[in-house]
Amino acid sequence: MSTVSSAEPSTEIPYGDSDFVVVANRLPVDRDPDDENHGWRTSPGGLVTAVAPVMKAQEGAWIGWTGVADEDFEPFTIDGMHLTPVTLTSEDVLRYYEGFSNATLWPLYHDVIVPPEYHRTWWDAYVRVNERFAHKIAEVAAESATVWIHDYQLQLVPLMVRRMRPDVAIGFFNHIPFPPYELFAQLPWRDEILRGLLGADLVGFQRPADAANFRRAVRGRLSFSTKGSTVLVPAGEAVSAHVVRAEAFPISIDTPYLEELAKDPDIVERARQIREDVGNPKVVMLGVDRMDYTKGIRHRLKAYGELIAEGRLNVEDVVLIQIATPSRERLEQYKIIRHDVELAVGRINGEQADVGSIPVRYLHHSYPRDEMTAFFLASDVMLVTALRDGMNLVAKEYVACRQKDDGALVLSEFTGAAEQLTGAVMVNPHDIANLKAGILEAIEMDDKTRARRMRQMRRKVTTDTVSLWSKNFLDELNHLKHNPEAVVPDRPVVQKSRTAPPPDAPAAPSGRADRPEEAEWVSEISTSR
Numbered sequence: 001m002s003t004v005s006s007a008e009p010s011t012e013i014p015y016g017d018s019d020f021v022v023v024a025n026r027l028p029v030d031r032d033p034d035d036e037n038h039g040w041r042t043s044p045g046g047l048v049t050a051v052a053p054v055m056k057a058q059e060g061a062w063i064g065w066t067g068v069a070d071e072d073f074e075p076f077t078i079d080g081m082h083l084t085p086v087t088l089t090s091e092d093v094l095r096y097y098e099g100f101s102n103a104t105l106w107p108l109y110h111d112v113i114v115p116p117e118y119h120r121t122w123w124d125a126y127v128r129v130n131e132r133f134a135h136k137i138a139e140v141a142a143e144s145a146t147v148w149i150h151d152y153q154l155q156l157v158p159l160m161v162r163r164m165r166p167d168v169a170i171g172f173f174n175h176i177p178f179p180p181y182e183l184f185a186q187l188p189w190r191d192e193i194l195r196g197l198l199g200a201d202l203v204g205f206q207r208p209a210d211a212a213n214f215r216r217a218v219r220g221r222l223s224f225s226t227k228g229s230t231v232l233v234p235a236g237e238a239v240s241a242h243v244v245r246a247e248a249f250p251i252s253i254d255t256p257y258l259e260e261l262a263k264d265p266d267i268v269e270r271a272r273q274i275r276e277d278v279g280n281p282k283v284v285m286l287g288v289d290r291m292d293y294t295k296g297i298r299h300r301l302k303a304y305g306e307l308i309a310e311g312r313l314n315v316e317d318v319v320l321i322q323i324a325t326p327s328r329e330r331l332e333q334y335k336i337i338r339h340d341v342e343l344a345v346g347r348i349n350g351e352q353a354d355v356g357s358i359p360v361r362y363l364h365h366s367y368p369r370d371e372m373t374a375f376f377l378a379s380d381v382m383l384v385t386a387l388r389d390g391m392n393l394v395a396k397e398y399v400a401c402r403q404k405d406d407g408a409l410v411l412s413e414f415t416g417a418a419e420q421l422t423g424a425v426m427v428n429p430h431d432i433a434n435l436k437a438g439i440l441e442a443i444e445m446d447d448k449t450r451a452r453r454m455r456q457m458r459r460k461v462t463t464d465t466v467s468l469w470s471k472n473f474l475d476e477l478n479h480l481k482h483n484p485e486a487v488v489p490d491r492p493v494v495q496k497s498r499t500a501p502p503p504d505a506p507a508a509p510s511g512r513a514d515r516p517e518e519a520e521w522v523s524e525i526s527t528s529r
Contacts, residue, residue, distance in 0.1 A: 016140040020060035025153040027064040050470035095125035134160035159199025169481035178210040206416040271377035286379035296385035376401040391416035408442035423453035
């Protein structure tokens with residue numbers, strides 16, 4: 001069997017059988033509570049919808065953690081997906097996942113809404129777990145396979161895989177924001193993170209601004225040359241010179257699936273029941289969020305409570321349903337946000353409720369997709385007031401379900417969705433007065449304006465689906481892997497026989513390499529794979 005060299009020259013890793021490998025912190029499964037044998041059930045999301053067809057067509061594999069600590073699991077297949085578990089110990093969960101991933105990187109990447117914590121033991125665990133994932137990829141991936149790595153928990157994996165398996169095409173997609181350079185520079189291990197990401201051939205972000213932040217960090221910290229969306233990476237330890245494209249690929253949703261759910265008579269009837277259960281008010285507003293300090297739930301409740309207290313909204317006419325899915329409940333900041341949200345809900349309901357009229361219906365648990373669709377159909381106004389969000393797919397899901405072109409979306413300008421759903425009522429959630437005005441605008445909007453704006457947003461989610469997102473990303477990755485010389489924009493292909501000009505040669509004309517050695521890099525890259 002053919003072998004390739006790993007990062008350790010003395011270690012040889014045989015090729016695996018999977019031509020397409022998806023890598024994420026979690027596998028798309030959960031333990032099935034109804035299965036006496038402790039079996040698994042799928043926990044489908046947008047990513048599963050996007051990549052499952054490719055996995056089935058190419059005999060792909062999904063690598064990730066099961067969510068169960070301290071247990072080893074053999075690979076298994078469910079719903080046509082081949083799943084390869086990575087084991088995490090309780091210490092890994094504490095330090096790599098809850099620690100470095102969610103108490104260091106998450107707050108740092110979300111504009112330091114709460115202060116990130118920096119601990120060397122957490123970083124050591126992050127490196128250790130990333131290495132574990134990389135070794136699993138090297139074992140599973142077939143020769144010249146496509147490897148697609150996802151999200152901030154695994155930012156070191158691309159470089160580790162490139163060192164072990166230079167034959168594979170490596171893509172990385174960051175689902176959360178990438179912070180401005182001034183914030184990212186706080187991270188003690190900033191250079192290691194950048195180098196890790198630059199192991200990929202293609203690094204995708206939600207917004208152009210995120211890609212620009214990343215490229216600026218690369219220039220500022222590593223002094224690597226960039227042109228357009230391209231980064232030129234010189235040869236390093238066990239890695240040849242290569243080019244990396246870093247650009248935006250805004251993720252989307254499975255619009256056809258949601259549209260079918262929204263037409264289901266049982267779900268339509270459930271939506272009617274929800275309105276009846278909350279007293280059939282004139283206006284039902286909805287918030288759907290993970291219980292997270294980035295989601296702006298406290299700001300939303302403050303604005304809503306003030307509107308009622310000021311008499312600008314009547315509790316008999318309006319109700320807010322706030323669904324807050326439990327999240328990372330062992331972390332202190334998440335305990336604080338839950339306490340604050342529940343205190344605010346209690347205060348509003350205690351001060352403003354009347355017999356038969358409760359201003360806030362607070363639901364602290366998760367719901368299946370069918371029930372969530374019913375909530376979307378039951379609601380006249382959707383409130384998405386995140387303080388910072390990579391995309392926010394809930395906003396797109398609400399729009400996809402409004403097939404009668406009714407309903408209004410109040411959307412934070414600090415979400416990635418704000419750049420796409422321009423028919424929404426845009427708000428700055430930090431500005432409570434502005435947020436209150438946006439809520440009132442959405443409630444009081446006339447039917448004609450409401451329909452026009454919703455049609456505009458529906459066109460966007462209908463044409464930009466999650467399947468198209470994955471196809472665009474993977475097509476670009478395949479193109480870059482097989483045509484590395486084409487990565488650098490506006491630059492002619494340099495033949496292998498060409499060499500860099502001497503130091504005293506005239507400057508290259510417009511469109512040529514910014515530095516003499518860059519042309520040589522492109523030549524080397526185009527012939528090295």
